[in-house]
Amino acid sequence: MCRDIFTFDGIMKKSFALLLAACVALGSAGCGAADRAGTANDEAPAGGAQPPGAAQSGTNGGKGAAGGEEPAKKTVYPLTVRDASGKEVRFDKPPERIASLSPSETEVLFALGLGDKIVGVDDYSNYPEEAKNKPKIGNLQGNAEAIIAANPDVVFAGLSLNKQSVDKLTELNIKLFTVEPKSLDQIMERILLYGKITDRQAQAEKLVADMRAEIKAVADAVKDVKPEEKKKVYIEFSPGWTVGSGEYMSELIDVAGGINVAADLTGWKRISEEKIIEQNPDIIFYSAEVPGLEKTIRDRSGWSQIAAIKNNRVVPFNPDLISRPGPRVTEGLREMAKAIYPDRVK
Numbered sequence: 001m002c003r004d005i006f007t008f009d010g011i012m013k014k015s016f017a018l019l020l021a022a023c024v025a026l027g028s029a030g031c032g033a034a035d036r037a038g039t040a041n042d043e044a045p046a047g048g049a050q051p052p053g054a055a056q057s058g059t060n061g062g063k064g065a066a067g068g069e070e071p072a073k074k075t076v077y078p079l080t081v082r083d084a085s086g087k088e089v090r091f092d093k094p095p096e097r098i099a100s101l102s103p104s105e106t107e108v109l110f111a112l113g114l115g116d117k118i119v120g121v122d123d124y125s126n127y128p129e130e131a132k133n134k135p136k137i138g139n140l141q142g143n144a145e146a147i148i149a150a151n152p153d154v155v156f157a158g159l160s161l162n163k164q165s166v167d168k169l170t171e172l173n174i175k176l177f178t179v180e181p182k183s184l185d186q187i188m189e190r191i192l193l194y195g196k197i198t199d200r201q202a203q204a205e206k207l208v209a210d211m212r213a214e215i216k217a218v219a220d221a222v223k224d225v226k227p228e229e230k231k232k233v234y235i236e237f238s239p240g241w242t243v244g245s246g247e248y249m250s251e252l253i254d255v256a257g258g259i260n261v262a263a264d265l266t267g268w269k270r271i272s273e274e275k276i277i278e279q280n281p282d283i284i285f286y287s288a289e290v291p292g293l294e295k296t297i298r299d300r301s302g303w304s305q306i307a308a309i310k311n312n313r314v315v316p317f318n319p320d321l322i323s324r325p326g327p328r329v330t331e332g333l334r335e336m337a338k339a340i341y342p343d344r345v346k
Contacts, residue, residue, distance in 0.1 A: 073201035081197060084180040085166075091154070094199040099152035101142050101161060104326035105179070106131050108191055109156065111207055111327040112200040120150035127320065127328075141165040147174060156194070181325045183248050184215065184255070191327070207327055214330035215255060218337045221345045222257030231340050233258035234281035234308070237319065239296055242271050248329070252322060256337035257344075258283070277302050283340055284308040288316035315339045 080090045099120040100106040106125035109118055115130050120137035137146040140160045147155065147169070154175045161178060169176050177197075181187040188208045195204020233253050236242055243249045244265025253260040261279035262269065284306070286293045294314060303309055317339075321332030337345040 073205075075196050075199040075201065079197065081177075081193065083177045085178050087178075089154075089175060089177050091197055095153035095197070097151060097153045098198075099137055099147060099150050099155045100125060101137070101140060101155060101157035103127070103320075104324040105156040105158065107324060107326035107328065108194055109198075112191075112195055112198060112203045114198060114200065117198075119152055120147065142169065144168055144172060148172060154197075181248065182246065184251055184329070187248060187325045187329060188212070190325075211327065211330045214334060218330075218333055218345060219255055222337060222341055225257045225341065225344070230257060230259050231282040232261050232279060233283050233285065233340065234261045234276055234279070235285040235317075236271070236293065236297060237287050237323065238290055239293060240270050241268060243267070244269055248325060249322060252329070252333050252336055255333060256340055258336075258340050273300055273303070277306060280306055281308050282311075283313045283315060285315050285317050285336070285339070287319045289319055 075094070077094070078090055078092045080088055082088050096117055097119045098109060098114060098117050100109060100118065101122045103122065103125045106118070106121045107127055109115075110128050110131060115128075118131075118134055121131055121134045122142070123136050123139050125131045125134070135146070135150055137143055137150055140158070141162060142155070142157070142165055152174070154177055155169065157176060157178050158180065161176075166176065166178075179190050181190050188211055191208055191211075192201070192204045195201045195207075233256075234242065235249070235253070242262045242265070244260070244262045244267055246266050247268070250260045250263060261276065261281050262271070284297060286297055294316065297303065297314060298309055308314055317335065318332070321328050321335060334345065
C-alpha cells in the first residue's frame with residue numbers, strides 16, 4: 001500500500017509497510033504542530049495559516065508596484081532550519097546531491113524540479129517514472145553502505161526512521177532532515193520549506209498554490225451539503241486498521257464533505273467491527289493494493305447490513321494518492337470527493 005505512512009513491528013508486510021511507514025512508527029519521534037519542521041529562529045513555518053487558494057507572494061509572474069515582474073525569491077545562505085525532530089540543520093548552500101528515504105519526499109523533490117540532483121531513493125519510491133531509475137539506498141530505514149556510496153549532501157526522510165537508523169546516519173556524519181506532516185497545511189508548509197532549503201522557492205510556491213486551488217475547488221463543490229445529508233465514511237488501509245482524527249487522511253474526509261466514522265479515535269487504530277456496524281457508514285473505502293481486502297470487509301459477521309455494503313458503495317482507492325503526504329494528495333482528495341458525492345464533484 002502506501003509507501004510512506006507507518007510501520008508496525010511484527011506486521012509490516014510489503015503492502016502494509018508501503019502504507020503505514022509514516023505514522024505509528026513515526027510517533028516515536030513525533031512532534032506536534034509546535035515542533036513541525038520550520039526555521040530555527042522560530043519564525044512561522046513557510047506557507048502556514050493561509051486559506052485555501054490564498055495568493056502566494058514572490059513567485060515568478062508576480063506583479064510589482066509598477067506592474068513589472070517581481071524577481072523570484074532567492075534563499076540566503078547559510079540557512080539554519082529545524083526538522084520535525086526538533087534538530088537544527090544548517091545548509092551553507094543549496095544541496096547538490098540529495099537522497100530520499102521516503103516516497104513522499106521523493107515526489108516532492110521531483111515536483112520541485114530537483115530530479116537531476118537526486119542521487120538515491122528508498123526501495124518504494126516509484127513516482128514519477130524517473131524515480132524508478134534512481135539508485136536504491138534501502139527500505140524506509142535506509143542501507144548505510146548504499147547511502148555512503150551515494151555521497152549525499154542531505155538525506156530527506158519521514159519520521160518512520162527509527163532511532164537506530166538515525167544514530168547510524170549521525171555516526172556516519174550524514175546530514176539528515178526528517179519531517180512528519182499531520183495536516184494538509186503542514187504538507188504544504190513542508191513543500192515550501194524544501195523549496196527554501198534547495199533554493200526552489202518559486203517552484204514550491206506555484207506547486208502549493210495549485211494544491212490550494214484544488215482543495216478550494218473540492219470544498220466549494222461540497223459546501224452546500226446539509227449537515228444531515230453528509231455521508232458517513234469508513235476507510236480501511238490494511239485488514240482491521242483505520243484512521244482517526246489528528247491525521248491528514250481524516251482531514252481529507254472532512255474536506256471532501258464526509259464524516260469519518262472513526263473520528264472519535266486518534267491516529268491509526270485497530271477497528272471494532274461492532275462499532276463500525278453501529279456507525280453504519282454510507283461508503284467504505286479500501287486499499288486496492290491489499291489482496292482480498294474487499295472480500296474480507298464484505299464477509300465480516302453482520303457487515304452485510306451496513307448501508308455501504310447493502311448499496312454496493314465499497315470503493316477501492318489508490319493508496320499512493322492519499323497515503324503519501326506529497327504533491328498528489330489533493331488529487332486523492334478529489335477522487336475521494338467524487339466517490340462520496342458523484343453528483344457534485346466531477
